[in-house]
Amino acid sequence: MAPADLPAPSSRTARPPVVRSVAELRDLCTRALGAPSSARGRVAFVPTMGALHRGHLALVEEASRRGTFVVVSIFVNPTQFGPHEDFSRYPRNLDADLDALAPLLSQASHAAGAVFAPDVAEMYPPGDETRVHVGALAEPLCGRFRPGHFEGVATVVAKLFCAVGPCTAVLGRKDYQQLLVVRRMARDLLLDVEVVGYPIVREADGLAMSSRNAYLSASERARALALARGLSAAAKAFARGQRDARRLEAEARAPVEAVATSIDYVEVRNAETLAACEGSVTGRTVLAIACHVGSTRLIDNLVLGEDPPPLAS
Amino acid sequence: MAPADLPAPSSRTARPPVVRSVAELRDLCTRALGAPSSARGRVAFVPTMGALHRGHLALVEEASRRGTFVVVSIFVNPTQFGPHEDFSRYPRNLDADLDALAPLLSQASHAAGAVFAPDVAEMYPPGDETRVHVGALAEPLCGRFRPGHFEGVATVVAKLFCAVGPCTAVLGRKDYQQLLVVRRMARDLLLDVEVVGYPIVREADGLAMSSRNAYLSASERARALALARGLSAAAKAFARGQRDARRLEAEARAPVEAVATSIDYVEVRNAETLAACEGSVTGRTVLAIACHVGSTRLIDNLVLGEDPPPLAS
Numbered sequence: 350m351a352p353a354d355l356p357a358p359s360s361r362t363a364r365p366p367v368v369r370s371v372a373e374l375r376d377l378c379t380r381a382l383g384a385p386s387s388a389r390g391r392v393a394f395v396p397t398m399g400a401l402h403r404g405h406l407a408l409v410e411e412a413s414r415r416g417t418f419v420v421v422s423i424f425v426n427p428t429q430f431g432p433h434e435d436f437s438r439y440p441r442n443l444d445a446d447l448d449a450l451a452p453l454l455s456q457a458s459h460a461a462g463a464v465f466a467p468d469v470a471e472m473y474p475p476g477d478e479t480r481v482h483v484g485a486l487a488e489p490l491c492g493r494f495r496p497g498h499f500e501g502v503a504t505v506v507a508k509l510f511c512a513v514g515p516c517t518a519v520l521g522r523k524d525y526q527q528l529l530v531v532r533r534m535a536r537d538l539l540l541d542v543e544v545v546g547y548p549i550v551r552e553a554d555g556l557a558m559s560s561r562n563a564y565l566s567a568s569e570r571a572r573a574l575a576l577a578r579g580l581s582a583a584a585k586a587f588a589r590g591q592r593d594a595r596r597l598e599a600e601a602r603a604p605v606e607a608v609a610t611s612i613d614y615v616e617v618r619n620a621e622t623l624a625a626c627e628g629s630v631t632g633r634t635v636l637a638i639a640c641h642v643g644s645t646r647l648i649d650n651l652v653l654g655e656d657p658p659p660l661a662s
Numbered sequence: 663m664a665p666a667d668l669p670a671p672s673s674r675t676a677r678p679p680v681v682r683s684v685a686e687l688r689d690l691c692t693r694a695l696g697a698p699s700s701a702r703g704r705v706a707f708v709p710t711m712g713a714l715h716r717g718h719l720a721l722v723e724e725a726s727r728r729g730t731f732v733v734v735s736i737f738v739n740p741t742q743f744g745p746h747e748d749f750s751r752y753p754r755n756l757d758a759d760l761d762a763l764a765p766l767l768s769q770a771s772h773a774a775g776a777v778f779a780p781d782v783a784e785m786y787p788p789g790d791e792t793r794v795h796v797g798a799l800a801e802p803l804c805g806r807f808r809p810g811h812f813e814g815v816a817t818v819v820a821k822l823f824c825a826v827g828p829c830t831a832v833l834g835r836k837d838y839q840q841l842l843v844v845r846r847m848a849r850d851l852l853l854d855v856e857v858v859g860y861p862i863v864r865e866a867d868g869l870a871m872s873s874r875n876a877y878l879s880a881s882e883r884a885r886a887l888a889l890a891r892g893l894s895a896a897a898k899a900f901a902r903g904q905r906d907a908r909r910l911e912a913e914a915r916a917p918v919e920a921v922a923t924s925i926d927y928v929e930v931r932n933a934e935t936l937a938a939c940e941g942s943v944t945g946r947t948v949l950a951i952a953c954h955v956g957s958t959r960l961i962d963n964l965v966l967g968e969d970p971p972p973l974a975s
Contacts, residue, residue, distance in 0.1 A: 367760070367777045369784060447680065464680045471682060472852075478797025479816070479850030485791060503792070511824070512852040537792030539785075539825040622789075 391417040394515035394542075396506055399423040399466075400440035400560035401449050404550035408519045409453045409462075411547050415517045419454060419462035422509055427469060428480075429501030440563050465513065472508055481507045483533045489623050490526050490637055491648065494613045502527055503534045510540050522546045523557050525635055525650045529623065548656070549649070551577070555659040557649045564645040573642050574660075576649040578604040579615065581658035583636050584651060594626040597636060597653070605640055613639035613646075620652050704730040707828035707855075709819055712736040712779075713753035713873035714762045717863035721832045722766045722775075724860050728830045732767060732775035735822055740782060741793075742814030753876055778826065785821055794820045796846045802936050803839050803950055804961070807926045815840055816847045823853050835859045836870050838948055838963045842936065861969070862962070864890070868972040870962045877958040885921040886955050887973075889962040892917045892928065894971035896949050897964060907939040910949060910966070918953055926952035926959070933965050 393416025395408045401423075412419045423446055430436035443466060454462030480500050487499035510518065518535075520528045525546075532544040550558050555577035556570075565573055579601035586600045594617045602615040617626045620633035630653065637650040651659070706729025708721045714736075725732045736759055743749035756779060767775035793813050800812035823831065831848075833841045838859075845857040863871050868890035869883075878886055892914035899913045907930045915928040930939045933946035943966065950963040964972070 367756075367779050369778075369780055443680075465682075466680050467682055474849060476846075477850045478795075478799070479847055480795050480797070481792060481851075482795065483792045508850075508852045511854075533789075534792055536787060537790045537821075538794075539821045541824075 392513060392515040393419050393517040393519065394509070394513045395419070395421045395519050396509050397421060397423055398425045398439065398560065399446050400442060400563065401446045402550075402558045402560060402562075404521055404523070404558035406449060406453060407550050408521055408547050409450065411545065412517065412519045413453060413462070415519070415545070416515070417461070420465055420513050420515065421450060421454070421462065422465040422467075422513070424465075424467055424472060424505070424509075426472070426501060426505040428473070428504060429498050431495055431497060434495070435561075435564075440560055465509075472505060480504050481534060481538075483530050483537070486526070486533050486623055487530055489618065489625070490614055490616065491639060492526070494639065499527070499530050503530055506531045507534055507538060507540075510535060510542055515542055517543045517545060519545045519547055521549065523549045523559065523648065523650070525637060526623065529621070549651075549659075551659055555581075557647075557659070559647065561645055561647065565642065569643045569645065572608040573645075573647055575604045575608045575642075576638050576640065576647055577659035579638055580636060580649060580651045581660040584653060584656070584658040587653045592629040592631075594628065594630050597630065601636055601638060605638060608642070609640035610643055611641045613641075615640075617653070705826060705828040706732050706830040706832065707822070707826045708732070708734045708832050709822050710734060710736055711738045711752065711873065712759050713755060713876070714759045715863075715871045715873060715875075717834055717836070717871035719762060719766060720863050721834055721860050722763065724858065725830065725832045726766060726775070728832070728858070729828070730774070733778055733826050733828065734763060734767070734775065735778040735780075735826070737778075737780055737785060737818070737822075739785070739814060739818040741786070741817055742811050744808055744810060747808070748874075748877075753873055778822075785818065793817045794847055794851075796843050796850070799839070799846050799936055800843055802931065802938070803927055803929065804952060805839070807952065812840070812843050816843055819844045820847055820851060820853075823848060823855055828855055830856045830858060832858045832860050834862065836862045836872065836961065836963070838950055839936065842934070862964075862972075864972055868894075870960075870972070872960065874958055874960065878955065882956045882958065886958075886960055888917045888921045888955075889951050889953065889960055890972035892951060893949060893962060893964045894973040897966060897969070897971040900966045905942040905944075907941065907943050910943065914949055914951060918951060921955070922953040923956055924954045926954075928953075930966070 393412035395412050397405050409419060409421055423443065425439050425441060427436055447464065450464060481503040482500055483503050492499050520531060522528055528546045535542045535544050552558060554574060556562065556573055582604060583597045583601040586597060591597055597617050598615050605612055605615060615638050617630055617634050617636050618624065619626065620635040626634060634653045635650055636653055639646065639648045706725035708725050710718050722732060722734055736756065738749065738752050738754060740749055760777065763777060794816040795813055796816050805812050833844060835841055841859045848855045848857050865871060867887060869875065869886055895917060896910045896914040899910060904910055910930050911928050918925055918928060928951050930943055930947050930949050931937065932939065933948040939947060947966045948963055949966055952959065952961045
């Protein structure tokens with residue numbers, strides 16, 4: 350195509366403005382449309398699979414501090430469950446969830462809000478095959494043991510972010526790798542969402558809150574404390590100056606090994622990239638555990654030197 | 663987690679509203695924020711790789727009819743080029759492109775607008791590995807001959823849609839499979855974007871406009887007309903009642919075979935799903951051609967019974 354084929358620019362016609370960054374572009378669009386710069390900019394979002402516990406409610410409270418309108422999604426996402434996982438028996442109780450959210454999302458409290466509870470066909474329209482992959486971040490830890498899990502997570506959260514249009518999303522740090530995967534997905538897709546990680550909320554005895562704790566029998570519930578015990582042992586060793594990656598893992602592993610039905614991993618990893626640690630740990634380091642107690646898969650983690658040991662004693 | 667663990671709902675606290683569709687959700691957010699429902703809702707977007715020709719300008723004109731603010735992106739996207747393709751020599755001339763757009767995007771004309779011309783690091787921040795896959799739609803036709811191409815297309819257009827936030831995007835139908843891939847990606851990711859396909863713009867002699875036509879020597883330019891000739895032959899056979907898939911392909915293939923350096927495909931496919939046609943064609947059917955003339959890869963297509971034959975005679 351020769352340039353001569355194009356309409357000749359008039360010397361009096363101003364060239365259009367050129368912007369080179371996404372941030373500039375968004376500003377320009379917003380100004381051009383005469384919309385308030387805060388339009389859609391104050392939605393804070395908490396994605397959940399329901400079966401809400403106090404950990405979730407803490408996320409909603411954090412969201413209501415960060416947005417003027419809070420959206421909580423309740424969606425048990427089929428694409429993040431493997432064929433032999435607990436999709437069909439995952440606890441579902443919308444009534445109880447709405448009751449739990451009522452005090453937090455009423456007009457009378459700090460932030461108004463709504464619950465987004467789509468069915469599967471709303472999130473995965475007929476013929477849907479589109480999937481989002483984030484690459485290497487999704488490969489270690491749970492990615493090794495739950496093939497396809499983080500593809501399902503990145504995909505559904507991308508869809509939810511596109512649908513909700515939040516400025517902020519608040520996720521729990523218990524699913525530490527999930528938090529990093531979602532943050533990476535949002536950044537890479539140029540979604541204008543700040544992904545905030547909220548500290549793990551624990552029961553009084555140190556067990557990390559999880560909807561899956563409902564699966565535990567009384568004796569399994571007691572054994573499940575081994576994760577917090579392992580993290581605490583490693584955190585205390587780190588506080589005493591232990592920096593050897595394998596020794597820190599061994600500290601955490603011992604109490605878990607004593608009671609777990611099986612262990613998926615007990616690993617120290619770079620807290621931002623999840624790169625493996627060889628020799629001494631340097632920089633921000635996460636210690637993450639996944640194991641089965643009975644048939645229930647449990648995970649827990651802490652960032653060494655930052656998060657307090659889950660068990661005081 | 664026992665429900666007893668949750669704060670007891672007060673009998674006077676109203677439950678939050680529950681919405682089950684993305685559309686309801688968007689409405690609710692917009693109303694909650696007090697923003698005009700048209701906020702960010704009138705941006706019309708034309709994604710391009712620059713080297714603009716009259717085909718692109720027709721897309722921009724269509725966009726200006728559909729939006730109050732038109733964004734044209736100019737970005738030669740590295741991830742949609744294979745290692746032996748023409749990324750490095752793809753024509754780039756931002757000055758000429760801006761001159762061409764000036765009359766269409768000036769404040770004085772129907773729609774104000776801007777050009778988004780990011781660099782590669784803006785679109786692919788350091789460490790970016792996130793990719794979008796649309797599944798089976800991306801597999802046949804160009805997908806077979808350009809591995810990874812539609813992953814690159816779906817990924818960059820998803821990023822652009824997230825960055826620009828358009829209500830409408832206008833794409834040319836010359837890249838027919840790309841149009842379907844982008845439409846599917848937007849639908850599946852719940853992006854609130856109408857993806858409009860605009861008819862192929864042709865030179866006076868019938869050659870589909872393409873930035874890659876600039877690669878053609880004078881003699882190759884003459885040979886390149888074979889694509890339009892093949893499409894016309896098949897369109898005329900279809901008009902005479904020919905419905906056999908293989909015969910329609912043979913009609914189109916003969917003139918291409920006579921002059922092309924190599925043929926990637928000459929195929930009839932379902933125009934919505936790109937499913938293969940066996941026996942007689944039924945429903946909307948696209949006839950698509952990809953071939954090389956010299957070292958230049960050219961594509962062209964038409965929807966049988968809808969699009970006029972590119973050549974009158």
